[in-house]
Amino acid sequence: MKDKTPPSQPIEVTVISGEGLLINRKPPTKNTVSVTVKTGPFLSCSTGVDPDGRSFPSWNERIVIDLPEQARFITVEARSGTGLIGSAAIPLTDFCGGCLPDGYLSFVSYRLRDATGEKNGILNLSIRVKGGGQSSGCAASFSKPSMGVPGAEAKPCAGVVTGIPVSYPY
Known part of the structure; x- marks a missing residue:
């Protein structure tokens, strides 16, 4: 009998600080305060709690978790006890694919949003796709990022739109 689980590859997420x-x-x-990393509806892993960080916690904790082939982003959530402090969805294109070689260590920081959509802190992470020297499925699926919005004749999910940061006065 064949295994029907979709193919996946491991990623290494180091939750540095908040x-x-x-x-x-x-x-x-x-x-x-702890952080949960989710790569799919049933795949998640959490850090321990920071003993004295309060609003500026530091974990420096490594999480190795499978990244399903069909995934397009990972989600990180900061929690205090059972309550959500904030979460962020990280597109895979931010740390794999395109010009990045397999095993490249990306350092990223993401603004968290609470349940009402308000800004609520930042998480600092490092992320590495553990490709094992092979071409990772992640890099293969995002090898040609495109600029702009695809036209009506484009197939859905045919490419990735790359954002350009623009300053905005608050």
Whole structure:
């Protein structure tokens, strides 16, 4: 009997630190903030809690988790106890594919949004696709990023739109 699980490859996410994490506009209490990394609906792994970081926790904790072939992003969530502080969806194109070689270590920082969509802190991470010296499926699926929005005649999911940062006065 064949195994029907979709192919996947491991990624290594190091949760480095957080900045400005708040609960109801107040710093979380000690020993409560952890981070969960999700690569699919049933694939997740969490860090331990930072013993004294409060709103500026530091974990420096490595998580190795499978990345399903059909995944297009990973999700990181900062939690305090059972409550969500904030989350961010990280597109795979930010750390694999295109010009990045297999095994490249990417350092990324993401703004978290709380349940109402308000800004609520930043998570600092490093991410590496553990390709094992082979061409990773991640790099193969995102080998040709395109600029702009695909036209009506383009197939859905035919390419990846690359964003260009623009400053915005708040």
